[in-house]
Amino acid sequence: MLGTLLSFSVMAIAARQLSADFSTLQILAIRSAIGLLVVSMMLTRSGWQQVRTRQPGTHLLRNLAHYLGQFGWFYAIGFIPLAAVFAIEFTVPLWTLLFAAALLGERISLPRIIAVLLGIGGVLVILRPGAEVLHTAAVVMLGGAFAYGLSHTLTKRLAPANTPLCILFYMMAIQLPLGLVPAVFDWVTPGVTHWPWFLLVGLTGLSAHYCMVRALMLADASVVIPMDLLRLPLIALVGFVAYGETVDFYLAVGAGLILLGNALNLLWDRQKTMDMRIEAQQDDSSAKQ
Template identity: 50%
Template sequence: MPAIGLHPVTRAAIWMSGALLSLAAMAVATRELSAYLSIFQILFFRSACGVLVISAILWRSGWRQIITPDPVSHLIRNIGHFGAQYAWIYGIIFIPMAEVFAIEFTAPVWTIFLAALILKEKITWPRGISVLTGLTGVYLIVQPGSAMVHPASLAVLVGAMAFALAYTMTKKLSRTDTALCILFYMSVIQLPLGAVTAALDWRPIDPACWPLILVVGIVGLTAHYCMAKAMQVADATIVVPMDFLRLPLIAVIGTVFYAETVKPSLFIGAALILGGNLFSIVMERRRIKAAEA
């Protein structure tokens, strides 16, 4: 755990390093497991690990916090999140991992739309610019005019929209429920979803798969935890650029271990998405400060 005496930016960097390594490990372990297991089996085992770990934490911190006044929102959140994870893994298997991560950066863009629809938040002009730059970035990454667009690219794009739904519902649930409560229902609801769908295409489990299954189950939780801790100790304008570093990291991993090639337009598109997100964050904070003055 980062030392309390460290500067907040340093502490955020340490937590984000944990998040980046967790996400990279998740991508590699998922790619390796896909040679042996179906996508639904991977999702099932991830949720099973999550249930065990979170239940152990709740056993010590108290089970009363899983009482929720809004079970329907949990259900909607996790159906969306389950579909998003399926699309993410599908992309990891069939297209360069860097492209998957780049398209995933569009989730905040879609969250703006869904927050306006579900939470009645206004789409201010900074958010509008974020949307425009984000859509431009998507165009550069996916290149819809090309005859070589892989279906997995479109699936990951739809998955990013589903992640946005999950983020929006998380924001709604965070008003009444603890983070552990949200993570608990994430695992508990997605466990039967994974079990039923995995049963339709169950494959024998090679003993060599178990270490990778444990990696997927554990780093799926540590990535969420480290990201949340980074957001607690530093401003989003610091954390978001750090999160962007997972793109070159996974590009290097994809190139070295899987001989993947990445187009320069992918980094340009991702940079546009990042710039739009940061611009929206900075301008919204200035607007709030001006209103409080």
């Protein structure tokens, strides 16, 4: 998880550096090209038969949503404080709950409804509609978080029948033309000093997800996911040190509400898992008797 935290922070810095000279579409296109190259090398070693799928439509819809989420993230990075971007991004698990209920038939309990309302309240505090002119980037990031929620829900649908490398391959292969075709009309040729930043964006995007998957293999989600919430104070520190960004009162309160909503959701999941284990142990004891 330390690898995940470091990867996301480095990717945010690299994206901020590139946003001054390149459009969001071009950054996404080059990121996808680098990711596709790396994933293709991995598939060459482990076997290309993994990319066979019976769910091409779901892959397409999932990656259209994921692309919109990435566009919102990379666009917002260039205009608003890093902590604000990450705070709004942390509403993704809450939007995922709503999409999972609508598309997968998952039940939303009262604690989860409260978690979603806390997240929405946190966003309203950060954006403060009506108090001042909303920054376009904040609204775009909120739309990106919503799109990420749909993407995560569709990933759940793909996961049982598709390997992680298969999902990553289609993600890069579909998103490359989505960014490349429109970026051609506003293309800026990267210089020698730009390529290290592009490589960081491409490689840290993969390493962040790889490290998180490894962490989930080594420890329970109830241990791993709360560590991911440390991204917010960490990126706030990075923004302060690297760019002189400060966390105002409204951002702190809004972020706190969003994190509280996520924590409530995690506690509910943990309690539900414990209840299921106790019930399974009781059934096992009854069977033995």
